Amino acid sequence: MKKIVLVASVLAMTAGSAFAADMPVKAVKAPPPAAFDPWDVAFGSAIMNDYIFRGVTQSNHKPSVAAYFEPRYNINKDVQLYVGLSGESISFPNRAAAEIDIYGGIRPTVGMFAFDFGLWGYLYPGGTCFNAFAFPGSGIPGSEAGCVANADAITGGLPINGNFAKRSMSFYEGYAKVNVTLNDQFQVGANEYYSPNLMNLGAWGDYASITGKWTAPSTTFGSSGVGMYISGEFGRQWIGTSDRFFGTQIVGQIYQNGIPEPSYNTWNIGVGFTYKVFTLDLRYSDTNLSKGACNAFTSDFTATQFSPANVSLINPGGFGSNWCGATGIVKLSADLTAVTNLK
DSSP: OHHHHHHHHHHHHHHHHHHHHHSOOOOOOOOOOOOOOOEEEEEEEEEESOOEETTEESSTTSOEEEEEEEEEEEEETTEEEEEEEEEEOOOOTTOOSOEEEEEEEEEEEETTEEEEEEEEEEEOOSOOOBOGGGSTTSSOTTTTHHHHTTTOOOOOSOTTTOOOBOSOOOEEEEEEEEEEEOSSSEEEEEEEEEESSGGGSSSOEEEEEEEEEEEOOTTTTTTSOEEEEEEEEEEEEEEOBOOGGGOOOOTTTTTTTOOBOOOEEEEEEEEEEEETTEEEEEEEEEEOOOHHHHHHHHOOTTOOEEOGGGOBTTBTTOEEOOTTSOEEEEEEEEEEEHHHHOO
8 A cells, every 4th residue: 555655746846847847937037227318418507615716716715616517428338528618716916707618538447447539628718908018027028919919908916915817827737537436435547737838827737646535435424424535646747848927037037938837746635424415525725836936926916025035037017926825625515317316
């Protein structure tokens, strides 16, 4: 009797397996691929206590506001084309109304390397020409053509210190950047910018820098959604010889055709806190420019600190500027993209 039961059990199991093998397998459809929308738009704004550009204040150490708008087109997940428009409030020697930036380029990504190649134009509309020759010991005969060529009246030197500035300080740069993501926390980068006529000084400019950033683990502040990072940059700004407009007529007119603009180092380091689309960045910035060299480079309209130590062939007036010194920056910004934030 036990043998019969055993045989019956084996037959049942075998039959069940055979029936299962003969049954048609129902096809499971894969989910449709997510739709790829190549277009996106990034935009944002910021407010800061000081607008610093490569270690030099652009707002006379006063608060500044900024905004940008950047349409993007993703050719694929690794290549992005973009154009942008931004604006910042400034306080320039030529009394320009604002800074308007127009830029565009391409951002290819290869593994951990994120590249960025493009062209950036800096426009400063609404400026006034302040001519060199009106101030004793600065400028040379004929340099006022820098004003007349732009159909400006010759207004003399800037008030107080006699510094001088062109009506237009607009210029453009080509740039190449790379950011390397080493892991979830560490990034390093390198930047290169070149202009054939930096700040319309008549001098070429080349800026190169290295950057580093550490991002705190997402669990640092628990589930609050607050993030944190520490970042820094060290850069070198090389500048050539200016045009005749900025020449000096002292010591036998040695620099009558333009002055050798002072090249300099700049650095900054700071900590930032992020929450959703907001970033609060606290930063220290400085350069190795002396007060006299800073005045010669910037034509600071607030420079009143005369000192024999500031007198040089490129700064015969002896005034010193604090536009290039140590500065603390507090910046609150909001950055959004249409695909991520406006869905």
